[in-house]
Amino acid sequence: MTSTQELRRFKAEIFQALAHPTRIAIVEALRNGEMSAGQIIDQLGLEQANASQHFAVLRSKQVVVNRKEGNQVFYSLRDPVLIEVLDVLKRYFYSHLSQTMSMLKEMRMDQRTQKK
Numbered sequence: 349m350t351s352t353q354e355l356r357r358f359k360a361e362i363f364q365a366l367a368h369p370t371r372i373a374i375v376e377a378l379r380n381g382e383m384s385a386g387q388i389i390d391q392l393g394l395e396q397a398n399a400s401q402h403f404a405v406l407r408s409k410q411v412v413v414n415r416k417e418g419n420q421v422f423y424s425l426r427d428p429v430l431i432e433v434l435d436v437l438k439r440y441f442y443s444h445l446s447q448t449m450s451m452l453k454e455m456r457m458d459q460r461t462q463k464k
Contacts, residue, residue: 362409362430368405371402371405371406374406374412374423375406375411375430375434377392378423378425379428379431382424383422383423384421384422385423386420388423406423
């Protein structure tokens with residue numbers, strides 16, 4: 349397998365790990381650093397069992413790392429640069445939203461012009 353193919357597979361695995369809104373919310377919750385699983389669950393209003401499944405996916409794709417302290421598990425991002433990726437995606441979303449709004453505005457103007 350070429351390095352280009354390996355890189356594409358790596359990217360696909362990261363996007364698979366982030367392919368659920370809850371997992372994105374968990375990553376975003378870790379934006380400012382380490383948090384306990386309990387803090388994340390409370391902050392996001394998650395069910396314990398559901399959260400555990402999402403944490404497992406994020407761990408398996410090496411998006412997050414964890415450490416145990418007593419009976420608590422703490423999570424942090426393996427590499428905070430992932431937040432930059434999510435911020436770029438947010439800009440991409442707003443750019444498309446802005447373009448869609450402009451198109452809708454033009455369509456309404458055209459409809460008004462046609463009615464006159």
